[in-house]
Amino acid sequence: MPTTSDFLQYTQWSGIATLIFAAVTILAFIVKWGFRFRLVGTTGFMLVLTGGLFALSLMPLSRTVIPGAVKYTLVYDNGSTQTVIATSPQISPTQLEATLRQAASNLYSYGRLGSRNNNQLIVRARTIVHPKAGVSVPVYLGQVRRSLASREDTAMDVEVYLDKFAELPPAA
Numbered sequence: 001m002p003t004t005s006d007f008l009q010y011t012q013w014s015g016i017a018t019l020i021f022a023a024v025t026i027l028a029f030i031v032k033w034g035f036r037f038r039l040v041g042t043t044g045f046m047l048v049l050t051g052g053l054f055a056l057s058l059m060p061l062s063r064t065v066i067p068g069a070v071k072y073t074l075v076y077d078n079g080s081t082q083t084v085i086a087t088s089p090q091i092s093p094t095q096l097e098a099t100l101r102q103a104a105s106n107l108y109s110y111g112r113l114g115s116r117n118n119n120q121l122i123v124r125a126r127t128i129v130h131p132k133a134g135v136s137v138p139v140y141l142g143q144v145r146r147s148l149a150s151r152e153d154t155a156m157d158v159e160v161y162l163d164k165f166a167e168l169p170p171a172a
Contacts (some may be wrong), residue, residue, distance in 0.1 A: 007057035007095050014053050018046040064105035068098035072125070080113045081148070082122050087141065087166050089127045093160050100125055100144040100158055120145045129135060139167050 001011075021036050021043040028036035070091055076084040087096065104123045112121060124143040129137050142160040146153045 003122040004057050004059070007053055011050060011053040011057050014046065014050040014139065018043065018050050021046050039151050064102055066098045066105070067103040068094050068095055072098050072099055072103055074103075074107070075126070077107070079111075079119055081118055081120060081137050082124075083107055084124045084126060087125055087127050089139075091130055091141070093162060093165060096125055096142050096160055100142055100160075103154060104144045104146045104153075106151075108146065108148075108151060110151075119148050121148050127168070129169060141165065 014070045021039065024040040025036065025043050028039050033039075070087060072085040072087050074083065076082070083103075085099075088097060091099070100123060103125070104121065107123060108121060122143055122145050125141055126138050126140045129139055130136055140161065141164050142158070144159070145153070145157040
């Protein structure tokens with residue numbers, strides 16, 4: 001995954017290319033080339049591209065990695081205070097706790113809307129079990145609550161529903 005320093009270097013090269021396109025565009029207007037208006041569009045696109053690369057160089061794109069966490073899939077996100085992730089049915093309670101912490105950290109965003117009464121992001125973890133052919137049942141294994149007020153929440157409330165692990169199929 002590219003780092004912020006990589007994006008800064010890409011920004012520099014894109015900025016140089018933008019200046020070259022701008023110079024060629026000015027030259028095209030002076031000499032009255034037929035494709036001069038296409039160069040205006042190309043130069044504008046290069047400006048937008050350079051601005052985007054510059055923005056990516058300011059903000060880190062890294063995700064939190066917590067030891068013991070397993071792969072999860074985001075199933076539901078209302079953009080506000082509730083999300084649901086899906087995990088494998090072969091997950092252990094310790095792996096679930098680490099995965100919930102990692103998901104809560106990765107899904108945090110300053111743009112999430114909280115209210116005065118509810119300023120908590122709730123991430124629920126579920127899996128799908130198949131008790132018999134043609135039947136799928138979602139089983140909620142746990143949840144984590146974290147603050148939407150600060151990025152670094154040291155008081156995350158992680159709940160693992162140990163009784164739900166009995167419903168999971170045995171590991172193969």
